Amino acid sequence: MAATAGPRRTWISRRVVWGVLLLIVVGIVAFLPVLYVLVSSFNIAPPHLPYKFSLDGWIEVYSNRKTWGSVLVTVILAARVPIAIVIAFVLCWLLVRVEIPGRRFIEMTLWFGFFLPGIPMTMGWILLLDSNYGLLNMAAKKLGADDAIFSISSVPGIMWVHIALTTVPVMVILLAPAFRQFDSAFEEAAEVSGSGIFRTMRRVTIPLLAPALLTAFVASFIRSLETFEIEQIIGAPSGIYVYGTRVYDLVFSDPPRFAQAMAVSSLFLIILFALAIPYHMYLLRTANQATIAGRGVRLQSGSKPKWVYAVSALVILYVTCTIILPFAVLILGSFTRLFGFFFLENPWTVNHWATVLKDERFFNAALTSVWLGIAAGLIGIVIFALLAWVLVRTDIWGRGLISLLIWLPWAIPGLVLGLTLLSLILTVPMFHIFSGSMIPLIFALVLKELPVGVQLIRASLNQVSGQLEEAAEVSGAGFMRIFVRVTLPLIAPSLVAVFLLTFAATIRDISTIVLIAAPGMRTLSLVMFDYAASGRFEAGAVLGVIVAAISLVMTVIAFRFGMKVGIGR
Amino acid sequence: MFISRILPIAILGAGLSLAFAAQAADWQAGASPEWKAVLEAAKKEGPVVLAGQPELQDPLSKAFERDTGLKIDYIAGGYNELDARFQQGARAGKPTIDMYFAGGTAVMQAKEGILEPLDSMLMLPGVTDTKNWIGGFIKYEDNAKKHVIIPSEYVHGWPLFDANKIKPGSLTKWKDLLKPEFKGKIAAYDPTVPGPGQAVGMFLASSFGMDFMKQLYVGQDVKLVRNPRQLVEWVARGTYPIALAALATHIEAFKKEGLTNLYVPQMEDASGILLGGSALIEVAKNPPHPNAIKVFVNWYMSQPGQFVYSDVWKVPSRRLDVKVDGIPDYVVPKMGVKYNEQYTEEWYTTFRPKYSEDLAKLIDR
Numbered sequence: 001m002a003a004t005a006g007p008r009r010t011w012i013s014r015r016v017v018w019g020v021l022l023l024i025v026v027g028i029v030a031f032l033p034v035l036y037v038l039v040s041s042f043n044i045a046p047p048h049l050p051y052k053f054s055l056d057g058w059i060e061v062y063s064n065r066k067t068w069g070s071v072l073v074t075v076i077l078a079a080r081v082p083i084a085i086v087i088a089f090v091l092c093w094l095l096v097r098v099e100i101p102g103r104r105f106i107e108m109t110l111w112f113g114f115f116l117p118g119i120p121m122t123m124g125w126i127l128l129l130d131s132n133y134g135l136l137n138m139a140a141k142k143l144g145a146d147d148a149i150f151s152i153s154s155v156p157g158i159m160w161v162h163i164a165l166t167t168v169p170v171m172v173i174l175l176a177p178a179f180r181q182f183d184s185a186f187e188e189a190a191e192v193s194g195s196g197i198f199r200t201m202r203r204v205t206i207p208l209l210a211p212a213l214l215t216a217f218v219a220s221f222i223r224s225l226e227t228f229e230i231e232q233i234i235g236a237p238s239g240i241y242v243y244g245t246r247v248y249d250l251v252f253s254d255p256p257r258f259a260q261a262m263a264v265s266s267l268f269l270i271i272l273f274a275l276a277i278p279y280h281m282y283l284l285r286t287a288n289q290a291t292i293a294g295r296g297v298r299l300q301s302g303s304k305p306k307w308v309y310a311v312s313a314l315v316i317l318y319v320t321c322t323i324i325l326p327f328a329v330l331i332l333g334s335f336t337r338l339f340g341f342f343f344l345e346n347p348w349t350v351n352h353w354a355t356v357l358k359d360e361r362f363f364n365a366a367l368t369s370v371w372l373g374i375a376a377g378l379i380g381i382v383i384f385a386l387l388a389w390v391l392v393r394t395d396i397w398g399r400g401l402i403s404l405l406i407w408l409p410w411a412i413p414g415l416v417l418g419l420t421l422l423s424l425i426l427t428v429p430m431f432h433i434f435s436g437s438m439i440p441l442i443f444a445l446v447l448k449e450l451p452v453g454v455q456l457i458r459a460s461l462n463q464v465s466g467q468l469e470e471a472a473e474v475s476g477a478g479f480m481r482i483f484v485r486v487t488l489p490l491i492a493p494s495l496v497a498v499f500l501l502t503f504a505a506t507i508r509d510i511s512t513i514v515l516i517a518a519p520g521m522r523t524l525s526l527v528m529f530d531y532a533a534s535g536r537f538e539a540g541a542v543l544g545v546i547v548a549a550i551s552l553v554m555t556v557i558a559f560r561f562g563m564k565v566g567i568g569r
Numbered sequence: 570m571f572i573s574r575i576l577p578i579a580i581l582g583a584g585l586s587l588a589f590a591a592q593a594a595d596w597q598a599g600a601s602p603e604w605k606a607v608l609e610a611a612k613k614e615g616p617v618v619l620a621g622q623p624e625l626q627d628p629l630s631k632a633f634e635r636d637t638g639l640k641i642d643y644i645a646g647g648y649n650e651l652d653a654r655f656q657q658g659a660r661a662g663k664p665t666i667d668m669y670f671a672g673g674t675a676v677m678q679a680k681e682g683i684l685e686p687l688d689s690m691l692m693l694p695g696v697t698d699t700k701n702w703i704g705g706f707i708k709y710e711d712n713a714k715k716h717v718i719i720p721s722e723y724v725h726g727w728p729l730f731d732a733n734k735i736k737p738g739s740l741t742k743w744k745d746l747l748k749p750e751f752k753g754k755i756a757a758y759d760p761t762v763p764g765p766g767q768a769v770g771m772f773l774a775s776s777f778g779m780d781f782m783k784q785l786y787v788g789q790d791v792k793l794v795r796n797p798r799q800l801v802e803w804v805a806r807g808t809y810p811i812a813l814a815a816l817a818t819h820i821e822a823f824k825k826e827g828l829t830n831l832y833v834p835q836m837e838d839a840s841g842i843l844l845g846g847s848a849l850i851e852v853a854k855n856p857p858h859p860n861a862i863k864v865f866v867n868w869y870m871s872q873p874g875q876f877v878y879s880d881v882w883k884v885p886s887r888r889l890d891v892k893v894d895g896i897p898d899y900v901v902p903k904m905g906v907k908y909n910e911q912y913t914e915e916w917y918t919t920f921r922p923k924y925s926e927d928l929a930k931l932i933d934r
Contacts, residue, residue, distance in 0.1 A: 047660060518665070
């Protein structure tokens with residue numbers, strides 16, 4: 001609508017006022033934690049002493065080869081993102097365009113995979129791929145292999161676990177709505193003109209989906225730089241350290257080296273802007289590339305060639321190997337007396353299930369997780385959708401700056417964000433009233449999902465032509481009516497995806513909330529973290545299975561709802 | 570039939586209830602009217618907020634409620650996260666956690682002035698009577714003997730061997746670990762982060778010097794982990810035949826499930842470390858529940874509180890009336906043996922910072 005006269009008449013007189021107001025709000029919310037990190041990176045005083053400015057933290061940390069080593073490994077591991085985007089693109093094309101048999105099962109499994117908790121699933125992978133006792137390696141040795149075939153404690157091992165557990169599933173989640181909002185008439189026109197599948201894909205599909213592909217790529221790339229839980233479990237014993245583990249080491253070293261940790265975190269800010277600025281410029285250039293116009297979306301459907309069945313079998317094999325197999329191992333592990341010790345005389349027990357289900361924390365944590373997930377998800381989509389709408393449909397002053405500020409929450413690793421919020425709550429009087437409530441948790445979780453939420457909805461809105469909203473406006477509908485009755489339904493697949501992403505983040509998150517969860521307010525992931533930290537892997541596996549079951553229920557509900565708006569169709 | 574089966578169970582149940590009731594009553598024996606007022610005030614304050622390792626949560630909460638009628642809000646978690654969280658709140662003067670089950674670093678918070686004195690909180694005769702404690706005294710970590718009590722002590726720092734690969738009695742000196750055949754065969758808890766690995770690293774550094782440490786940790790290519798369970802699991806599976814800084818709770822849990830190859834030797838050239846584990850209690854200045862925390866501190870320092878701690882961690886209490894089954898012999902301090910004592914103010918202010926820095930340089934994290 002930015003290019004049309006109607007909305008401009010409404011906004012032009014107020015564009016500066018609204019722009020400044022929004023800039024202030026987004027600036028405070030997104031920039032304050034970053035500012036805290038920057039200021040803290042120059043403070044070399046111990047935590048209980050007054051601020052002492054110095055460049056020592058920066059000099060020390062950046063003159064240490066470990067820092068650069070960890071950055072290098074992080075960048076190498078981030079190579080999984082282009083690999084995953086190719087896999088995810090092909091998967092989405094097969095699911096949405098070709099409509100391969102079993103597509104609902106495949107897509108649900110990928111959603112389910114994304115929900116699965118990281119730590120127990122990593123334990124499942126270790127049990128399968130450890131070079132000494134991994135079940136697959138042991139099977140290979142029995143079949144005649146001289147040595148272990150797989151080694152999980154390696155850079156390829158870590159990359160594989162990421163690709164299987166998170167990177168590909170999340171990319172499918174991000175890309176599938178864009179595919180669904182894409183009128184197949186564009187591709188059909190190319191095909192009628194004699195273009196083959198690959199040429200159509202190269203000349204039509206990929207260019208039209210470029211904003212969504214770029215959003216998925218940038219979002220996944222940035223997130224890949226800050227992961228540390230999987231690396232901590234698999235990589236640290238083999239001396240593989242990444243940016244996230246480096247920050248963790250500095251925060252929890254003895255004595256804590258906060259200045260150095262904050263200085264390392266600041267590097268992230270530079271990387272973030274190096275990616276966000278070109279991304280933003282590209283989006284502005286392609287803002288009018290709508291794939292849904294006034295005449296709506298038409299999805300192709302028809303008889304299928306025989307090869308799709310073979311492809312479907314391959315894809316089902318892929319999701320079975322990457323998601324169902326480690327999950328099955330996790331279930332088995334939850335019934336072992338000692339996690340993964342299948343060779344004991346009597347290895348099976350239900351005691352760990354009894355322990356967890358009798359644990360008073362369990363039901364509270366389950367309820368807290370579900371409520372927190374729903375609250376963060378709902379609040380999140382309202383805020384993200386409004387911000388995305390403002391960025392796409394209005395020409396308020398400072399849009400470019402707001403668009404960049406929205407990326408800022410990803411400039412800080414989750415653990416540092418948690419530490420920062422804890423400090424702000426404790427030291428700034430106006431924030432102290434939130435202490436002990438659920439608000440800091442919801443705030444942190446929504447803030448953490450702000451970049452991907454806004455960008456995904458923004459990409460989705462860019463695909464929807466403003467003609468539809470203009471038609472409603474011409475018919476006399478007001479802003480709220482147009483927003484709720486026209487805009488939101490048109491981007492419903494993306495909204496459902498964003499809700500589920502935020503819900504999943506709540507279910508899975510540990511690092512952001514571990515320091516700010518109020519007494520008596522533990523989520524399942526935190527209880528699971530407690531178990532893992534104290535070495536009770538069996539109980540951790542039980543909770544992992546329970547979280548997976550909750551996730552499965554959420555996935556089914558989402559799909560039932562999604563059927564109405566386009567997901568899983 | 571009914572009488573022959575049910576009656577004995579009923580009698581046993583009644584007997585146990587009476588025993589618990591008697592125990593619950595005993596720990597408050599001789600309490601002053603002031604104690605009763607504190608107890609009443611505590612009931613109006615709501616749950617006392619504690620933070621500590623997850624293992625303690627259930628048994629501690631149940632026993633405390635059984636004996637006092639008061640509830641606990643327990644924040645379980647890893648040492649690093651809890652430490653950061655407790656200190657941030659206490660330092661800002663707005664604690665949300667009343668008490669934290671701390672390690673030896675508690676003495677530094679005491680010096681910083683963010684902790685409540687504990688000596689004045691001890692009210693019950695059964696707690697303050699020094700005849701109930703080993704050596705006839707309540708042990709403090711801080712020199713002022715006010716802020717940080719050490720109610721439990723155990724021996725740490727022995728290695729763990731895989732008996733299938735290292736025959737018991739064949740390796741009895743720490744310096745033998747430097748033999749070429751053990752290169753790449755040793756795993757250890759990371760000595761650069763606070764915790765059991767650091768305690769062992771510093772113990773070895775203080776016993777044999779940094780040159781030995783370099784030869785051991787760097788020269789022998791020691792594999793470092795930060796999960797104590799993984800350390801024991803590796804030895805149990807035979808992945809690594811030697812582990813440094815394993816925890817007794819994990820060793821005993823594996824042994825209980827039938828892993829018979831786990832073996833803890835006595836080393837001749839250094840006896841081990843005397844530690845208080847996470848038994849130390851840090852009470853934040855101006856705690857949110859000032860009366861409830863007083864009740865908890867007194868209960869925890871009495872027989873039932875110490876029994877729970879000792880039973881969960883399988884470590885001995887310094888209280889003489891706490892007898893727990895299943896405590897492995899290798900963690901019980903022996904009379905007349907000189908241990909490396911790390912839970913002291915001198916250790917934390919003088920020796921530890923130096924060793925910490927040296928170890929960080931050595932491991933280069």
